[in-house]
Amino acid sequence: xxxxxxxxxxxxxxxxxxxxxxxxxxxxxxxxxxxxxxxxxxxxxxxxxxxxxxxxxxxxxxxxxxxxxxxxxxxxxxxxxxxxxxxxxxxxxxxxxxxxxxxxxxxxxxxxxxxxxxxxxxxxxxxxxxxxxxxxxxxxxxxxxxxxxxxxxxxxxxxxxxxxxxxxxxxxxxxxxxxxxxxxxxxxxxxxxxxxxxxxxxxxxxxxxxxxxxxxxxxxxxxxxxxxxxxxxxxxxxxxxxxxxxxxxxxxxxxxxxxxxxxxxxxxxxxxxxxxxxxxxxxxxxxxxxxxxxxxxxxxxxxxxxxxxxxxxxxxxxxxxxxxxxxxxxxxxxxxxxxxxxxxxxxxxxxxxxxxxxxxxxxxxxxxxxxxxxxxxxxxxxxxxxxxxxxxxxxxxxxxx
Amino acid sequence: xxxxxxxxxxxxxxxxxxxxxxxxxxxxxxxxxxxxxxxxxxxxxxxxxxxxxxxxxxxxxxxxxxxxxxxxxxxxxxxxxxxxxxxxxxxxxxxxxxxxxxxxxxxxxxxxxxxxxxxxxxxxxxxxxxxxxxxxxxxxxxxxxxxxxxxxxxxxxxxxxxxxxxxxxxxxxxxxxxxxxxxxxxxxxxxxxxxxxxxxxxxxxxxxxxxxxxxxxxxxxxxxxxxxxxxxxxxxxxxxxxxxxxxxxxxxxxxxxxxxxxxxxxxxxxxxxxxxxxxxxxxxxxxxxxxxxxxxxxxxxxxxxxxxxxxxxxxxxxxxxxxxxxxxxxxxxxxxxxxxxxxxxxxxxxxxxxxxxxxxxxxxxxxxxxxxxxx
Numbered sequence: 036x037x038x039x040x041x042x043x044x045x046x047x048x049x050x051x052x053x054x055x056x057x058x059x060x061x062x063x064x065x066x067x068x069x070x071x072x073x074x075x076x077x078x079x080x081x082x083x084x085x086x087x088x089x090x091x092x093x094x095x096x097x098x099x100x101x102x103x104x105x106x107x108x109x110x111x112x113x114x115x116x117x118x119x120x121x122x123x124x125x126x127x128x129x130x131x132x133x134x135x136x137x138x139x140x141x142x143x144x145x146x147x148x149x150x151x152x153x154x155x156x157x158x159x160x161x162x163x164x165x166x167x168x169x170x171x172x173x174x175x176x177x178x179x180x181x182x183x184x185x186x187x188x189x190x191x192x193x194x195x196x197x198x199x200x201x202x203x204x205x206x207x208x209x210x211x212x213x214x215x216x217x218x219x220x221x222x223x224x225x226x227x228x229x230x231x232x233x234x235x236x237x238x239x240x241x242x243x244x245x246x247x248x249x250x251x252x253x254x255x256x257x258x259x260x261x262x263x264x265x266x267x268x269x270x271x272x273x274x275x276x277x278x279x280x281x282x283x284x285x286x287x288x289x290x291x292x293x294x295x296x297x298x299x300x301x302x303x304x305x306x307x308x309x310x311x312x313x314x315x316x317x318x319x320x321x322x323x324x325x326x327x328x329x330x331x332x333x334x335x336x337x338x339x340x341x342x343x344x345x346x347x348x349x350x351x352x353x354x355x356x357x358x359x360x361x362x363x364x365x366x367x368x369x370x371x372x373x374x375x376x377x378x379x380x381x382x383x384x385x386x387x388x389x390x391x392x393x394x395x396x397x398x399x400x401x402x403x404x405x406x407x408x409x410x411x412x413x414x415x416x417x418x419x420x421x422x423x424x425x426x427x428x429x430x431x432x433x434x435x436x
Numbered sequence: 437x438x439x440x441x442x443x444x445x446x447x448x449x450x451x452x453x454x455x456x457x458x459x460x461x462x463x464x465x466x467x468x469x470x471x472x473x474x475x476x477x478x479x480x481x482x483x484x485x486x487x488x489x490x491x492x493x494x495x496x497x498x499x500x501x502x503x504x505x506x507x508x509x510x511x512x513x514x515x516x517x518x519x520x521x522x523x524x525x526x527x528x529x530x531x532x533x534x535x536x537x538x539x540x541x542x543x544x545x546x547x548x549x550x551x552x553x554x555x556x557x558x559x560x561x562x563x564x565x566x567x568x569x570x571x572x573x574x575x576x577x578x579x580x581x582x583x584x585x586x587x588x589x590x591x592x593x594x595x596x597x598x599x600x601x602x603x604x605x606x607x608x609x610x611x612x613x614x615x616x617x618x619x620x621x622x623x624x625x626x627x628x629x630x631x632x633x634x635x636x637x638x639x640x641x642x643x644x645x646x647x648x649x650x651x652x653x654x655x656x657x658x659x660x661x662x663x664x665x666x667x668x669x670x671x672x673x674x675x676x677x678x679x680x681x682x683x684x685x686x687x688x689x690x691x692x693x694x695x696x697x698x699x700x701x702x703x704x705x706x707x708x709x710x711x712x713x714x715x716x717x718x719x720x721x722x723x724x725x726x727x728x729x730x731x732x733x734x735x736x737x738x739x740x741x742x743x744x745x746x747x748x749x750x751x752x753x754x755x756x757x758x759x760x761x762x763x764x765x766x767x768x769x770x771x772x773x774x775x776x777x778x779x780x781x782x783x784x785x786x787x788x789x790x791x792x793x794x795x796x797x798x799x800x801x802x803x804x805x806x807x808x809x810x811x
Contacts, residue, residue, distance in 0.1 A: 074760050077759040106786040106787050204508065204511070385510070386502045400786060400787025409797035409799075
């Protein structure tokens with residue numbers, strides 16, 4: 036009944052708006068009518084948000100329940116990404132999850148296997164590499180069978196490096212890294228420390244050879260199965276860490292990596308938070324990356340977070356509180372017609388006493404997630420409305436191909 | 437440390453304005469000299485002075501320290517609190533102000549449920565003068581505590597609801613159906629149609645009672661440096677259950693403020709209530725802001741959205757109603773609104789509450805209109 040009501044409002048909202056003269060209404064692009072150069076009505080804004088190709092998603096936990104899926108829907112979200120344990124990950128499981136979320140009116144945009152997406156055997160050519168590559172191919176086939184079209188890959192052999200957590204606004208605890216202080220890498224249960232995290236110095240050439248070996252093996256399987264692979268930046272994006280080069284730590288690195296892959300199905304999972312850690316050492320900043328790779332349809336997913344300042348010592352912070360203007364990121368995404376998902380990550384831990392919910396419970400009701408999604412969704416809604424106002428003549432689907 | 441840096445970044449705006457190159461500089465982005473060689477300025481966050489549009493929450497008067505930390509983590513530094521009898525004494529007001537100040541939170545507003553929406557005052561019932569004396573005491577207590585604002589509502593039979601309905605994602609939300617079962621409520625009293633107070637009251641009587649009340653309390657408000665913001669009748673229907681509702685139309689607000697004739701009497705503009713009225717209330721929320729905001733008569737904003745206007749409305753999430761809330765925020769910035777904004781009446785949210793979502797969304801709207809004002 037509720038949904039009927041909503042549909043009704045949408046229909047009436049739009050048609051009423053088209054003829055209204057007052058403060059309430061104006062037309063929406065989706066109607067095919069010109070949009071006046073003034074703000075749209077609330078109903079029209081909902082239309083724009085629903086039609087937005089910048090889809091905000093939640094990293095949903097494996098043991099999700101109806102309360103959590105309601106939470107996502109109530110925030111106005113329609114997409115999730117999943118990260119199951121490798122032992123569970125197979126076509127049947129993907130299919131079952133997809134059905135589960137579909138029933139909750141949520142679409143599974145992508146599935147990652149954390150233990151497989153950043154595997155040192157693949158990255159450093161260690162014994163067992165071929166088996167792991169085969170496992171990755173199987174993952175791609177399983178995704179294909181379930182009709183899930185996206186997965187993330189990372190080529191950071193010694194994981195994500197952090198120092199002890201630090202505090203940001205009002206003592207919220209946040210991820211932090213001081214390159215000149217104590218720090219360690221981690222991926223899953225594995226920890227990495229310097230000076231040589233993996234026993235010896237690796238050369239950049241070896242790393243590229245290993246990437247090429249991997250990506251040439253999996254890209255055709257990704258294409259056959261209609262799965263796109265987004266490569267994450269190395270976190271932190273420094274050229275070498277503890278003896279291991281980090282290839283995806285600059286614009287040039289991405290350019291070379293994607294050229295080697297030579298596949299429409301291999302692109303980028305752009306972590307804004309990681310990229311801005313690099314400051315001006317990245318060849319192109321986040322906006323430059325979006326402007327360059329966006330039009331090439333190489334941006335598949337964006338992860339949003341903020342940091343107080345670039346390396347050598349940064350602390351993650353709330354999206355509104357760092358040095359990067361996330362609005363500008365959103366604006367750039369709209370400009371290149373980004374049509375993937377966007378998730379929020381590295382949210383500082385908010386105090387939850389008396390507020391309800393868990394602490395950064397990874398997709399469960401969590402005030403930090405709700406606050407961040409609210410903020411980011413507003414920025415998304417703003418750039419959609421601005422585009423509708425700036426391009427008033429966007430009309431029905433063109434007949435041109 | 438991070439706060440120092442932030443101040444530093446803010447101070448360096450002037451430097452950025454003079455710096456050559458990046459787009460960030462061109463649109464007023466900051467370049468901290470210390471960071472400058474590590475950044476491409478294009479990305480820099482727009483700095484803005486502390487906004488005069490302050491987002492608030494409404495906690496319990498003795499909220500735990502952790503709750504205040506949570507507010508500050510969301511970027512909130514002001515609150516409004518209700519005080520209920522028997523705590524309505526000066527010491528408690530002063531203690532409340534201090535309780536929050538110690539955690540870096542400013543108490544912008546205090547209400548007293550015993551002197552708000554009082555049928556004795558609104559309908560001239562026995563005990564009216566005692567209630568008005570109580571109101572004056574409330575104002576003096578605020579003065580003593582250094583709290584400079586309070587909200588008042590003049591509803592004879594309270595705020596009206598129908599049974600809760602659902603909005604986006606099945607979230608439970610307040611609703612009102614003029615033609616369905618409904619009732620009014622304030623504090624512990626409930627009011628039912630057809631006649632909540634035994635007879636039909638005339639609008640004239642309501643105006644007389646308003647004048648009798650406000651002319652007495654306005655001078656006390658002025659003496660104590662307290663501003664009173666009048667909340668719209670919710671819903672803003674001209675008459676309910678025999679009782680006229682005078683804060684239900686632009687013209688009636690105008691008349692009421694003329695009667696008050698005091699710089700200390702203005703509006704607590706609840707845009708949610710106002711939207712409930714649709715085209716029956718004389719002006720849209722944006723037009724209300726343009727008119728009364730320009731006169732510096734708006735002291736507080738209640739910021740929420742609804743699916744559609746009366747006769748049957750359901751409250752919803754800020755981004756999900758018939759009003760584009762950006763237009764409201766933009767209008768507030770345009771009139772240089774210098775007060776607080778409360779994202780009130782959020783729907784239920786599964787597993788928790790919807791305030792963090794709403795505050796995040798609203799803060800982004802606020803940050804955007806501030807950034808746009810810099811360009």
